[in-house]
Structure formats: structure tokens, C-alpha cells
Amino acid sequence: MMPAPLALMLLVAGALAMLAVPFLPMWAEWRHPTDHAPLPVRADDSNAIDFFANRLRARGPTRANEQIVRGDLDTDDDARFAALLVEGDASLGARNEIVEWVHADGTLRMGSATTALRRASAGREMQLAPECTFERLNAPRILFGREIAAVETPVADTMPSLEIASLPGAVPRSADMTRIAGDVILAPGTRYRGSLVVTGSLAVGEGAVLSGSAKSYRGIVVGARAVVEGALVSRRNIHLLGHCRVHGPVVSEADIVIAAGAVVGSIERPTSVTGENILVEEGSIAHGSVWAHDVGVVWSPREIA
Amino acid sequence: MTHVLAAALALLVAMMIAYALRHLLFTLNRLFGRQRHPYLDIDVADWPRVTVFIPAHDEEKVIGGCLEALLAADYPAQLMKIVPVDDRSTDGTREVIEAWRRGAPERISPFYRDAGMPGKSAALKDALQHAEGEIVMVFDADYVPSRGLVKQLAAPFFDPEVGAVMGRVVPGNVSRNLLTRMLDLERSAGYQVDQQARMNLALVPQFGGTVGGVRRAAMDAVGGWDESMLTEDTDMTFRLLMNGWKTVYTNRSECHEEVPEEWPVRVRQVKRWARGHNQVLARYWLRFAASRWVTLRERVDGLMLMFIFAMPICLLSGWIVAIALYFLGAADLLLAYIPLLALMTYSTLGNFAAFFEMVVAVLLDGNRNRVRLLPLNLLGFFVSLFAICQAVLGALVDRVIGRGLVWDKTLRYRAASPR
Numbered sequence: 001m002m003p004a005p006l007a008l009m010l011l012v013a014g015a016l017a018m019l020a021v022p023f024l025p026m027w028a029e030w031r032h033p034t035d036h037a038p039l040p041v042r043a044d045d046s047n048a049i050d051f052f053a054n055r056l057r058a059r060g061p062t063r064a065n066e067q068i069v070r071g072d073l074d075t076d077d078d079a080r081f082a083a084l085l086v087e088g089d090a091s092l093g094a095r096n097e098i099v100e101w102v103h104a105d106g107t108l109r110m111g112s113a114t115t116a117l118r119r120a121s122a123g124r125e126m127q128l129a130p131e132c133t134f135e136r137l138n139a140p141r142i143l144f145g146r147e148i149a150a151v152e153t154p155v156a157d158t159m160p161s162l163e164i165a166s167l168p169g170a171v172p173r174s175a176d177m178t179r180i181a182g183d184v185i186l187a188p189g190t191r192y193r194g195s196l197v198v199t200g201s202l203a204v205g206e207g208a209v210l211s212g213s214a215k216s217y218r219g220i221v222v223g224a225r226a227v228v229e230g231a232l233v234s235r236r237n238i239h240l241l242g243h244c245r246v247h248g249p250v251v252s253e254a255d256i257v258i259a260a261g262a263v264v265g266s267i268e269r270p271t272s273v274t275g276e277n278i279l280v281e282e283g284s285i286a287h288g289s290v291w292a293h294d295v296g297v298v299w300s301p302r303e304i305a
Numbered sequence: 306m307t308h309v310l311a312a313a314l315a316l317l318v319a320m321m322i323a324y325a326l327r328h329l330l331f332t333l334n335r336l337f338g339r340q341r342h343p344y345l346d347i348d349v350a351d352w353p354r355v356t357v358f359i360p361a362h363d364e365e366k367v368i369g370g371c372l373e374a375l376l377a378a379d380y381p382a383q384l385m386k387i388v389p390v391d392d393r394s395t396d397g398t399r400e401v402i403e404a405w406r407r408g409a410p411e412r413i414s415p416f417y418r419d420a421g422m423p424g425k426s427a428a429l430k431d432a433l434q435h436a437e438g439e440i441v442m443v444f445d446a447d448y449v450p451s452r453g454l455v456k457q458l459a460a461p462f463f464d465p466e467v468g469a470v471m472g473r474v475v476p477g478n479v480s481r482n483l484l485t486r487m488l489d490l491e492r493s494a495g496y497q498v499d500q501q502a503r504m505n506l507a508l509v510p511q512f513g514g515t516v517g518g519v520r521r522a523a524m525d526a527v528g529g530w531d532e533s534m535l536t537e538d539t540d541m542t543f544r545l546l547m548n549g550w551k552t553v554y555t556n557r558s559e560c561h562e563e564v565p566e567e568w569p570v571r572v573r574q575v576k577r578w579a580r581g582h583n584q585v586l587a588r589y590w591l592r593f594a595a596s597r598w599v600t601l602r603e604r605v606d607g608l609m610l611m612f613i614f615a616m617p618i619c620l621l622s623g624w625i626v627a628i629a630l631y632f633l634g635a636a637d638l639l640l641a642y643i644p645l646l647a648l649m650t651y652s653t654l655g656n657f658a659a660f661f662e663m664v665v666a667v668l669l670d671g672n673r674n675r676v677r678l679l680p681l682n683l684l685g686f687f688v689s690l691f692a693i694c695q696a697v698l699g700a701l702v703d704r705v706i707g708r709g710l711v712w713d714k715t716l717r718y719r720a721a722s723p724r
Contacts, residue, residue: 025677035674036480038489041451041559048379048453049348138349173549174522177465179598195465197549213465231463233343249347249463265349274346288349 049121049138049289053085053103065099073104077111090122094129108139130282130300137290140267144298145282148261151243153227156191156209164194164212173197176212186210188223195230204228204244213248222246224259238275240264240284247271258284307635310626317623324616327609331502332665341505345557347460352384354438355459355518359389360425364446365397367563371446372405372413380455382412386437389446392418392428425514426540427532433524442518447563449477450516457558458518468523468550469541471500472516477561484571486678487685488564493666494659500554508606509546510554514538515562523550536581543589546607549598572692579696582614617693659686 002010029035048054056066065082072088075081080097084090090104094111101119102108108122112129120126122139130145165172172178179197186192188205195212196202202216206223213230214220220232221239231248232238238252243261249272250256250264256275258264260283265271270288278292282300290296357375361368368389375387387409389402399417406413416432429443440462444450454472461470473496479489503510512519514537524530527544534540542552565571590611594604660679667676702708 022680026680029674029677030483030486030681033480033486035672036486038477038479038561039475039493039559039670039672041475041477041561136346171549174526176522179466179549197466213463215464215466231465233464233466235343247351249350249460251343251347251464253341253343269351270349271351272347272349274343289346291346291348293346 049119049136050103052083052101052119053121056083056085072106128280128298130298130302132298134290134296134298135292137286137296138288140270140287142286142288142290144258144280144284144286145300147285148283150263151225151261153225153243153245154189154191154207154209156211156227159189159191159209161191161193164192164196167192167196170196183218184216201236202234206241219254249273250275252276255279257281258286260284264288307630307633310630310633311635314623314626314630317619317626320616320619321623324609324613327606328659328662331498332662334502334505335498335665335669338502338505340501342555342557344461344464344553345457345555347463348456350460350463352381352456352459353440353462354384354386355380355440355442355455356386356388356436356438357442357444357455358429358432358436359387359444359446360392360428360432361389361394361398361402361446362392362423362428363394363396363398365394365401368398368446369401369405370449371444372402374449374451375444375455376405376409376412377452378450378455379452380459384438385412385455387413388432388435389413389415390418390428390432391415392423392425422532424532424535426530426534426537429537430530430532433521433529436521439521440518441521441524443515444560445515445562448474448515448560450560454516454558454560457555458516461553461555462518462520464551464553466549466551467520467553468527468545469512469519469552470517471510471512471552471554472558472560473497473500473554473556474513474516474562475559476564478563478566481566483678483681484568485564485566486675487682488571490663490667490675490678490682491685492564493670494662496556497666497669498662501556503606504554504556506606507600507602509542509603509610510552511610512538512542512545512552514541516558516560519545520550523548526550534581534584535577536585539582539585543585543593543607543611546599546603547589547593547596568688572688575689575692576696576699579614579693580700582611583697583700586611586615614693615697617690618697620690621694 056068061068067084069086073086073090075092075096077093078095079093081102083100084102086104089106091109092111092114094113096111096114098116098120102116103121105123107125108120109127110129110132113131116134119136120134124140126137126139126142128144164170164178167180169180169182170178177195181199183200184198185203186205186208189207191209191211193211196214198216201218202214202220204210204222204226207225209227211229215233217235219236220234222228222241222244224242224244226244228246232246233251235253237254238250238256240246240258240262242259245263247269252275255277256273258280260281262284264273265287267287272289273286274291276294278290278296280298359368359371391398391402402415406415414435416435418428418431421427421431440459442458458470458472461467474492476485476489476492478485500510519541523545527548530537531540545552565574593607660682663679664676
């Protein structure tokens with residue numbers, strides 16, 4: 001049997017040895033650093049959608065699958081590209097596939113069922129045929145499917161007007177922002193002034209005008225011909241019904257459905273639409289960026305019929 | 306007596322376990338949870354007018370770099386006003402600011418402060434009258450924002466509920482020495498794991514007072530900057546939250562900073578944070594706990610965040626109580642009341658959970674070998690532990706003898722930028 005003092009010494013020595021083990025690689029890394037560079041933060045990092053296009057333009061192709069077209073481009077059906085810069089207009093055939101990005105300095109037309117897996121942008125306009133799928137789009141004007149006749153939107157100055165802060169249950173938090181607990185329906189044909197945060201769902205009635213921004217915890221529906229002059233934000237779904245107009249960003253942490261005739265942003269005030277999935281009906285228009293984290297799809301009732 | 310001490314120890318152990326579980330929850334969320342970056346994709350918009358404040362006291366070495374970077378930002382120039390706030394500098398800070406102002410007089414409007422209370426909160430409060438537009442941003446003078454950062458920080462304000470926005474602070478002087486490397490690990494954990502997990506879980510992301518912005522209407526609604534607070538950022542976070550405004554964190558909005566390169570500077574920094582944070586705790590914890598604007602999860606997380614700089618005192622107290630119980634002959638009682646596992650958790654997991662965060666944060670950042678330095682952070686942990694305890698005791702003494710708060714400026718190490 002081992003004497004108690006010796007056993008104790010062995011125990012202490014063993015414990016110290018185990019404690020020392022992680023200090024060996026620590027010592028090596030301290031004395032001879034192999035990983036001590038700061039996390040890279042690019043000074044020119046700007047999140048611009050045409051970043052890759054501009055870089056390709058500046059330095060020329062360096063990979064076999066990068067292409068620059070000096071002029072217009074028409075592609076056949078079922079073509080596949082990785083990175084494509086067109087210095088004129090680009091008309092992609094049906095079922096084309098863009099693996100990385102495409103940019104046209106003029107107009108970019110995407111034929112039916114074309115897929116843009118990453119970025120697609122244009123200097124003037126984009127036109128996406130039905131069944132196109134996308135992730136990130138950017139252009140001064142993005143037309144989904146065929147254009148349909150615009151419907152007159154309400155004239156805010158001639159409508160009955162209410163302050164958001166005067167709604168039942170409203171609790172103003174600043175001169176411009178009001179919180180309301182529960183669901184809220186903004187009455188049709190009425191103008192509301194101010195921004196609001198709703199803990200339930202929000203419905204903007206048909207032909208109503210909201211002169212401000214809105215956030216809803218449980219989803220937003222903007223009625224037909226309604227106008228939202230600010231932004232819409234929700235952690236749930238956002239539905240923009242036919243011929244409504246939203247001037248500010250539309251941000252959903254779930255899905256966004258945009259019906260025919262709806263317009264987001266304007267040429268003078270382009271904006272962003274961002275959600276997990278974005279379903280856009282033929283005949284709607286966006287100005288600026290449309291960014292689906294998962295997938296964006298253009299659909300047409302004609303195709304389904 | 307021994308029963309009272311045993312009960313106190315049980316309470317302390319429970320608190321330590323709660324914090325350990327919180328660290329683990331955040332880490333697991335970053336590994337396996339849904340990551341929220343809802344505003345990052347707003348890249349085109351009718352941008353609001355912003356005023357960018359650069360609080361500076363003896364910052365001649367670094368403020369030029371900050372001004373240069375802000376002038377290169379891709380934010381519309383006519384919508385961004387840059388206001389260097391020089392608070393009684395005794396070095397060449399004003400000369401540097403003037404040199405930059407002459408190069409861009411329509412964009413840079415300095416505010417020179419020669420009187421009033423010292424400190425960042427007081428300087429920002431006075432400078433606020435020079436703000437234009439809806440959003441106020443703050444960059445400390447040693448920060449070098451990237452081109453797109455101002456846009457990224459402005460984007461969340463389209464959400465009408467957002468009162469403040471915080472970006473990610475990244476040490477730029479990591480390779481200087483062992484301390485900077487250890488602080489790099491700590492900062493990674495704090496932002497890459499803690500802040501982002503809080504954002505993911507709709508808890509309480511914290512406004513850090515730099516690389517961030519505040520909505521002016523929200524700030525006005527809660528009474529503006531409070532010059533009596535040592536940590537104006539924590540103060541603002543909680544006052545906004547208690548009044549119905551959220552703070553959001555944008556993990557991909559990164560900006561380099563200088564971390565302390567000397568231990569005494571680091572200790573002073575930790576002491577200031579501890580005193581400021583505990584000021585907020587003392588002033589607001591009860592009101593925060595009862596606020597009608599806070600969700601249950603925000604309430605729990607917010608209170609834990611408020612008490613975080615009180616925990617080292619609890620930890621030390623726990624050790625003292627455990628030793629006292631032993632010497633009071635209550636070893637049996639200890640065994641009866643405190644399960645051994647809990648004691649082990651107390652002495653290991655409670656501390657090591659934060660280390661677990663560091664490992665995951667470093668790996669998420671795409672690094673690997675620097676994790677080997679982790680055992681050394683035990684040293685940092687003990688330094689912080691005693692610095693915080695000293696700060697808390699100092700604050701109590703100050704309160705008794707009526708001594709005012711003293712602003713401690715963090716030393717800069719970078720060579721002056723040319724202009």
C-alpha cells in the first residue's frame with residue numbers, strides 16, 4: 001500500500017500536469033504567433049450590387065466563366081452563365097441559368113423560367129417573365145411579367161384625415177411614433193398621419209393612405225389601391241394587394257406576396273424589398289432592390305390557368 | 306449562522322448557474338439557431354439625414370483617419386453632416402480637425418467644447434444641438450468606418466420601433482501583444498456570439514456608444530444623453546427599452562477599433578465600465594423590471610445584463626462564504642445543502658461558459674490557432690474580477706463621502722495620420 005503523503009503528492013502532481021496540458025499549445029502560440037491578424041474589414045466594402053460587375057470591368061476577366069459583352073446580347077433558350085457583364089441590353093432566352101451574377105448597363109430581360117441564383121442588375125430596367133426565380137435584383141425599374149394599366153391612387157390631400165395617435169388604444173412614444181397593442185385596421189378611404197408599431201396584425205384598408213411607416217409583429221396586409229408613404233416592417237408575412245403603392249422599404253423576416261399592379265418605390269425614390277421568400281404576381285413593379293433570402297418567384301395567373 | 310451562510314451560498318450558486326446557462330444558450334443559438342439580419346439587405350432607399358458625431362479628447366493621433374474614412378462613405382454627401390466634438394483637447398486634435406475641415410468645409414462642422422462637465426456623455430449632450438436630421442451616429446475617434454457602414458447603420462431606422470443601432474467592434478491592433486490578443490478573443494465572444502444571439506432571440510442587444518446610431522426622436526422622448534452617467538451607451542440602451550424603443554445589432558457592420566495595449570489602461574477601462582454599468586443598475590433596475598414596454602424575455606435578459614458587473618462581487622462572496630462555512634465546522638451542512646455538482650459547476654462552468662463562447666466566436670470568424678491562447682484568458686478573468694470588485698467598492702466609498710465621478714480617457718497607441 002502506498003504511503004499517504006506519497007499518494008497525495010502524486011495526486012497533486014497529476015492534477016498539475018493535467019492543468020498544464022492546455023498551456024503547452026498556448027505557450028507555443030504566444031511565443032510564435034501563427035494567427036494574430038485582425039478580422040479583415042474591407043475599407044471599400046459597400047454592399048453595392050454592381051460591385052462584381054465594376055470589378056470585372058476594371059480588371060477584365062480572370063476566370064474562364066467570366067464574360068464581358070461589348071454591346072447587346074441575345075441568348076438562346078437553356079443557356080447557362082456564371083458571371084456576365086453586358087455593356088448594352090441583354091435579352092436572356094427561356095430557362096437560362098445565371099450561377100453567380102449578371103449585369104446589363106441598359107435593360108436586362110429574363111425569359112420565362114430563367115433562374116438568377118445570386119445577383120441580377122441593370123442600369124436602366126429589368127423585365128422578368130413569369131416563372132423566373134431570383135435571389136437579388138436591382139434596377140431603377142423592375143417589371144415583373146407584362147405591364148398592366150395603372151389604376152388611379154387616392155389623393156391624400158382630399159381625404160378625411162386622422163392622426164395615428166388618435167386611434168383606440170394608441171400610446172404615443174414620440175411626436176411621430178405611436179404604439180398600439182393588438183390588431184389594427186386602418187379604415188378604407190382615410191388618411192392617417194404618423195408612424196405606428198402594432199403588436200398584433202395590421203391591415204391598411206382599401207384606398208387608405210398611411211403618411212408614415214408601420215411595423216407589425218404579426219403580419220401586414222396593404223389593401224388594394226392603398227398607399228403607404230413610409231416603410232413596412234414585420235417579422236411575419238407582408239401582403240401587398242393589387243395596385244397598392246409603398247414608397248419606403250418593405251422588410252419581412254418571413255414571406256412577401258406582391259399582387260398585380262402593386263408598385264414599390266419610384267424612379268425618384270428607389271427602395272428595397274427584402275424577405276425570406278418573395279412571390280411577385282405579373283404586372284407589379286419595384287424600383288430599387290428586391291432581395292429574397294431563400295427564393296423569389298414571378299408568377300402569372302395565365303400560366304396557372 | 307451556518308444555515309444563513311449556507312442559504313446565501315445556495316443562492317449564489319444558483320445565480321452563477323443561471324449565468325452559465327445563459328452563456329451556453331447564446332453559444333448554441335449562434336451555432337444552431339436562426340440568424341437574424343433583417344435590415345442588412347436595405348441597400349437602396351430614400352436615406353434619412355444623419356449627423357455623425359466623433360467625440361474626441363486628445364485624439365490627434367487617430368481622428369484624421371476617422372474623418373478620412375467618413376468622407377469616403379457611400380452615404381449621400383448632402384445627407385450626412387460630420388461633427389467632430391473636441392472636448393478640451395490639450396494636444397493637436399483641433400489643428401487636425403481644422404486641417405480636414407478646410408478640405409471639406411461643407412461636410413465637416415466641428416464643435417469645440419471648452420467648458421462644462423468632462424466626459425463623453427456631457428460632450429455629446431452639448432453637441433446634440435448641432436445635429437441635423439433624424440439620426441445621430443457616433444464613432445469614437447480611433448474608429449475607421451468602411452465605405453458602406455453608415456448606410457448599414459442607417460438602414461434599421463426605417464423600422465419605426467428601432468431607437469438605436471449597434472454595429473460590430475473589431476480590434477485592429479490584435480497583433481501588438483498578448484493583451485491585445487486576449488482582448489480580441491473577448492471582443493469576438495461579446496459581439497459574434499453574445500450580441501448576435503440577443504438579436505436572434507429578440508432579447509436586449511446593447512448599444513455600445515460607438516459604431517452605432519440613435520434616433521433623435523427616441524432620444525428626445527427619453528430625455529437625451531445623461532451627462533451624469535459614466536457609460537452613456539448602457540444608460541441609453543435601457544432608457545430606450547423602458548420607453549418602448551428597441552436596440553438592434555448588425556453583426557456584419559464591422560469597424561476596427563484600438564484595444565488597450567497595456568494592463569493599467571485595460572484595468573482602468575474595466576473599472577469605468579463596471580462603475581457606469583452599476584450606476585445604470587442602481588438607477589433603473591426596479592423601473593426596468595416593472596416597465597410595461599418590455600417583453601418577458603427582454604425583462605429576464607435585461608436584468609441579467611444589468612447585474613453582470615455585480616456578479617464578480619457575488620463570485621468573491623461565494624468563495625468567502627464557502628471558506629467560512631468550512632471553518633465554522635459546517636462541512637456536513639455544506640454536503641447536505643449544496644450538492645457537490647453544484648459546487649463544481651460554480652467553480653468551473655460558471656466561468657468557463659464564457660470561454661466556450663470565445664471558442665465558438667473565433668471559429669465563426671474563420672480563425673483557428675488563436676483559440677490556443679484561451680487558457681491565458683483565465684488571467685484576464687482574474688484581472689477583470691478584481692478590477693470590477695475594486696470599482697464597485699470604490700463607487701460605494703464615493704457615494705458615502707460624496708465624491709463625484711471621474712472620466713478616464715482610454716490611451717491611444719496609433720501613430721498620427723498625416724494631413
